[in-house]
Amino acid sequence: MSAFRRLFRLPGSSANVARDVGSELGFHLDMRTQELIDAGMGPQAARLAALQAFGDLEAIEGECRDIAARGARERARRDTMLGLAHDLRFALRSLRKAPGFTLVAILTLGLGIGANTAVFSMIRGVLLRPLPYEDGERLVYLKQPAPLSGVANAQFSVPELVDYRERSRGLQSIVEYHSMPFILLGQGEPRRVQTGVVSANYFDVLGVKPMMGRAFRTGEDQSGAEPVLVLSYAFWQNRLGGDPGIVGRTFEMNDRIHTVIGILPPVPQYPAENDIYMPSSSCPFRSSSFTTTTRTARLLHLFGRLGPGVTLAQAQSELAGLATTMRAEYPAAYPSGRGFSIEAASLHDELTKQAKPTLLLLLGTTGFVLLIACANIANLTLARLVRRSREMALRAALGADRARLFRQMLVEGSLLALAGGVLGLALAAGTMRLLTSFAARFTPRAAEISLDGQVLAFTLVVCMLTGLVFAVLPALPSRANLVSALKEGGAATSGGGSHRVRAALVVAQVAVSMVLMVGAGLMLRSLLALQALDPGFDTQRVLTMTLDLNWSRYTTNELVLGFHDQLHARLAGQPGVMATASSLTFPLDGHRRINVNFAIEGQPPAEAGAEPLGDLRSATPEYFQTLGIPLVTGRFFTASDGPNSPGVAVVNQTLAQRYWGKETAVGHRISADTGKTWITIVGVVGDVHHYSLESEPSEEVYLPFSQVPFRESSFLVRTSADPGAMARRIGEEVLSIDPGQPLANIQTLEEVRGEALASPRLTTSLLLMFALLALCITAAGLGAVVAFSVSQRTQEIGVRMALGAGRAEVLGMVLREGLQLVIIGLALGIASAVLLTRLMSGLLYQVEATDPITFAGMALVLVLIAAAACLAPARRASAVDPMVALRAT
């Protein structure tokens, strides 16, 4: 011990310092005592005298210790700084000497870190960042589910709002919202505006402060108040050119003059984006006596703010109690057959729930890609380490200890990781816009995505961890004897632990790649299934648009029908127009579901709430031909099914099947007004995926537009040529009939379908891209390991060949060695994928998470790519000239 300490007296620990000071002073006292004894004193007296001469031993010892400890700390710090500076210079030099390795490492890391930064910035902006409303985490969104009739949220009626508002103690305030299209006149051409109709204190409760002007004031939602408007930021910017003098301007709407009082900041709007907002009193529909007194006229969305100290669960249980009371008070409004209940959800969760699974899937994927990248660089580093063994041995001989060598690796790793991080950040910044538009398909919060401080911190942490990972991995093989192994240099290391670690790294890479490929493959299969799906209608050459007639002008059914008839007549003879149709909705238009309860003639009346229910479609006769919906039996509507002729209906196959089974539905009569009037079913048509491609066809009742007209409608045109070119002409025709009537949402049906497919397509392409990246990195890693092993075994191969092994045999041997790793990795990967893909089953359409075809296909692809990666080094091995190889030693 003491000999070692003499040689390597390491400054540092306070225990060492104390021991040293103690032994130094003890030595002095002993020597002094001995001197006095030699001079003739008795041992005890000598000891006392020595102590006395020394002074206050304790104080001096303490003082020495302090000084020595401080000195030791300073020295350690200085050594570290010097060492670090040295390591840094050394790392830079050695990286410069291996430009190929450095470039590959930085590129791989840049892609890995960039992908992670990009995905994390989405997660940060959408899931983690607090809502941009004041104290937004205390906001709740109320839902009234009626699960027994398959309705996730039936919304609320005005009487219900009044009751909940009066009775709830847990919610500080409850505000209402619904959205309607209106026509805004003044300042240029007429505009259709999606209008949020809200309580006067709506923005106060949400905690949104207008960017300009003011929000609504108390009382502005009472009848008789001056009509006022608040504009959304996007509408002000995009449609009004960001006019700074807009506050105070007036617009005509619903025959009244409305004054703009404020502009909202760019905040996410839920449940939908609106162009403008008005107080509830300004909406003619909301203030009609039918709406304000009918408990079943549920059109409102309700938001609330939790009272101080109230938890979401408490609010939920209070509301459930209130709902039970209400059901008892008004049984007719809550038919037991529909199973009404109430639910308070955090607004934050509502805003992000759709995005969450996709974002987490992406984060998992990019995390895996980065791991694979790390493994690859660790692998390359190991190979370099073996090649650099002479240098390392030299450094070890010159006194660099294991910690020092380890630190050197860490510094090199961190340098690479930081360079990769810079590249990654640049990549993430470059793809920001793309990401935002991607996220916008899932959440209204997309605009909040940015590379903020937290994202930068995340990237830095990822960089540091990455650097650590490939510093640690290469040091693993011979934890105990890295230095001695390196001192021996060369072959010993490559054959031993290091090779095993490199093989393990490749196995892990293959396993992770397999997981990613299976994930991407499942998404691809799901996307292909969606694309191949026959939606029940023909999307080719159909132009769709929204035609919402002015509330104040088209006040009767005759006026509405008159407008539509005129438009059909004007377009009928035009070149390129094959058919035109008006309807309440059209497939995939995102329109809200409108149900119709009906009774079937000849069947006993059903219990309240358990009546047959169909989704209402109101359409002109040409609707079916325009969309290519096939007739199954009976007939379509005809021009003779007019407003005054007997009521007729067409139902879809699913509904016909449900209520009439094998018997034909045609000729049966149904009633939507509990038997007052009867409607004859005249035809059965094919099913349509109306709400989304992945949702199953619902039960549909079509009624003639002429008998059930709507002011808010869609207008469809089937064209013989490019439908896009027709849009302008149709708009002109509309304006020539009524110059105050705008058209909106002009899109071809193909575009509408494309939109519906866009988010799965984007998610799938991202996942495929990452899986491909992982595969490439893994293949490169595998190839490198096999190549290295071959280069280390040139001599052995030479011997084998000299002893008569053929080229094919050598080729097979090397390939087998590589594929062995692949098979192990594959097995691990399949096992992990079975466990992991289950998490994404919610994102899949018509594909099982354990789909054997995907698993087998991806395994095959992986094996083929891996074999290709091994082929080059195997060929090189088989080309070894035995003589040369043997002589080389």
Added chain:
Amino acid sequence: MAGSDLYVGTLDVLILKALSWGPMHGYAIGRWIRQTTDDALTVQEGALYPALHRLQRRGWLEEEWGVSETGREAKYYRMSPAGRRHLRAEVERWRTYARAVMAALDAAPA
């Protein structure tokens, strides 16, 4: 043992001087000071050690563990090049100082 008070810095310069002949342990340094100054400057012997540690911390001394003449493990101090430079400067300062003081003390009345 309490001799006259040491002038500030005296002990430091004496330690450096002692070490200018080669590495020594603390006890030997103390003994050398005692002997060469005839005990005239001796303070409490312990005061030597904080001074040694301070000098070491400033980089003028380096430590080195060795075996003493009596066969025990002991901490030896060795002067660093910086210490040697410091000693030279200090000696020069002392000479100037002493000359000035002596000149004043020996001066005849004006």
